[in-house]
Amino acid sequence: MQRPSPPFFNLLELEALAAKVIAQPALDYIARGAGDEQTLRENRTAFSRAFVDQRILSGTVVQSLDTHILGSQARAPIMVSAMAAHGLVHADAESATARGAEAFGTLLGVSTVATQSLEQIAAASPGDKWFQCYLTRDSGFNRELLQRAKAAGYKAIVLTADVTVGGNREHDLRNNLRLPTPGNFLDPQGHRLPLDLSFDSSIGLASLDFVREHSGGLPLVVKGVTTAADARALLQHGVEGIQVSNHGGRQLDGTPAAFDSLQRVAAEVRGRVPLIFDSGIRRGLDVFKAIAAGADLVAVGRPILYGLALDGWQGVRAVLEQLETELRVVMQLSGCATLANIRDTPLLHGPLAGNR
Template sequence: MTRYIKGFPQSEADEDLKFVNVDELEERAKEVMPEGAYYYVASGSEYEWTWRNNTNAYNHYQIVPRSLTGMDNPSTETEFMGMKLKTPIMISPIACHGISHADAEVATQKGAALAGAMFSSSTYGNKPVEEIAAAAPDAPRMFQLYLSKNWDFNQMVFDAIKAAGYKAILLTVDALVSGYREANLRTDFAFPVPLDFFTRFQGAKGEGQTVAQMYASSAQNIGPDDIKRIKEMSGLPVIVKGINCAEDVEVALTAGADGVYVTNHGGREIDGAPATIDVLPEVVKAVNGRVPVIFDGGVRRGSHIFKALALGADLVGIGRPYLYGLALGGPHGVASVINELNDELKIDMQLTGCKTIEDVKHARLTHFEYAGDTRPSSTDPRVRKPYPVTAVNQIKKDGTDAVSGASHH
């Protein structure tokens, strides 16, 4: 089933998905998502070198199998900041889930709860945080904050998420401006579904925000003092999202951060930045057990999750795969993605004698380097394949489509 909002098609699916690995969903999602929306999700910045190498770099680390361990039935249950989870997999925050499904973040939260995973939602989400929380009242959740220049807006957000039972704030510090995302430029992408916090703060002016408007309203100057101010105003722990080196660990923790989040925004900001798995060991060493560490970037396999945990992460986030699952299967599609990755993780745990997630954190890895690649972006006309036209992935011409304004290009 498909619903339309001002001509934009939104999936209403809710079903378990059958697939062999999560990579298969990327191509299948094209059948139900409009081209601009799909490429907003499925692309990085510039040449997309960092986007690709976030996944490729897991090959730098190899899992050492263990034999004769006398162990079976490994458990992926874990705990994060007092929240009990069935898996160390986290739903990383991404804006505008409404481009994948009519129920947007509500559906994603339901899927995360079905799989027992941590959920996080974005400042630029479509659904009210109150509706998200009501969809799974007892499920653990955190909130990703794009700090606004307007502190009245920030206070509105803080009050809403605290009342809705969010347990921590993920303060984004690595996306103060948008990276040069060629896919957005080539498809003239603008958010076709209203972003709730903009709408409740600005009324009708908050509908149909563009990428440019979104970033223009956020703070481009964030410093250590902001961490303290956010903690005081919100009354919630603050985890700094976008840490990639030891120096920034010390700045964040000295300022009072309650955790660090290793990410490069899925390769959507600086192209040419190192893969997150390659900077994780440096960050973990600098943290030295003082606070929890969240990690994401290019996760497509249970073995990727295993390696990140073995290198010191406490939670491992997934991004694009769950949005494809959301588009194709709604809440159960999201759960299908999490469960597949969790099942793969269990296989690696069994074959290394790791009974628990704590055991995985002490598993042995080996390491070697290799050369990366430099290729055109996936939306470059030289390599771009024709986008499929289906009955449900087209914007209706009789609707009022979102006005583009993603950039001056």
């Protein structure tokens, strides 16, 4: 596969490489977490506490990893997570990310606070896209944004439920970071809309009804779920999907690792709706463990932006290809020919084995 310049051999190397081309305030915004960053660290180390119960002499060879979920498909159970402000790292911003995701063959999450507008990103590639919705304090704008997503061909709405206020990101405060106005918050002349577009701090279960009413029948996924109790409430409210996430350790510090939360949520959901998982994915082995723990699809965030910074859309594709290559190796060595085999593979839990 084509590698960006300079080359990389795993995603853990990417941050240091990207630091050479991303301005420090932007790098801190992407890489760092909230508070003391306990949750940020836990998102990685939690994977080291789970072990694969390897089987040999299976006589099988890894087959297709095609993944179908909520009307979208991907060549592997890996998608690009919705993230803000891709323009911080590359001039082509989300359009380049969309091209990279489509070139690999997976779906793209698009944030309300993307550098570019919903329509610009939709036009950048024919690949499937999901709209990650932040509800603002202006209900009219929220309604219009949901309708625009439907009109632009987005395949699902992902309601972000864990950002009722911005997390305590001290590095951004220290750097006096000021992000450019997101494309969705600009009028056709490029001026900021004269509305209160700050986050709605009062979202609740009734907000799900609002999203459904104005999104034209698109499947609804709720992102930011970390407890069995919240998963149970969402199932009772009829959501089509649940995304287990602690926002990459960027919101409430001191919460458990997302991988630990995934296992609890999966035990509650029991396959009734698809589970999407994000926060901490850096290796194909992490993808394997997440699927074994109950995820149907894994979303990758920060490494995508590092790949974008290093080599544009080709860097995005290379990140996704690296994860798929590693996943296939883990599957072959563990005796898993299919994704269903991974789901049947037990994970063994023990003391912290150290960082990989």
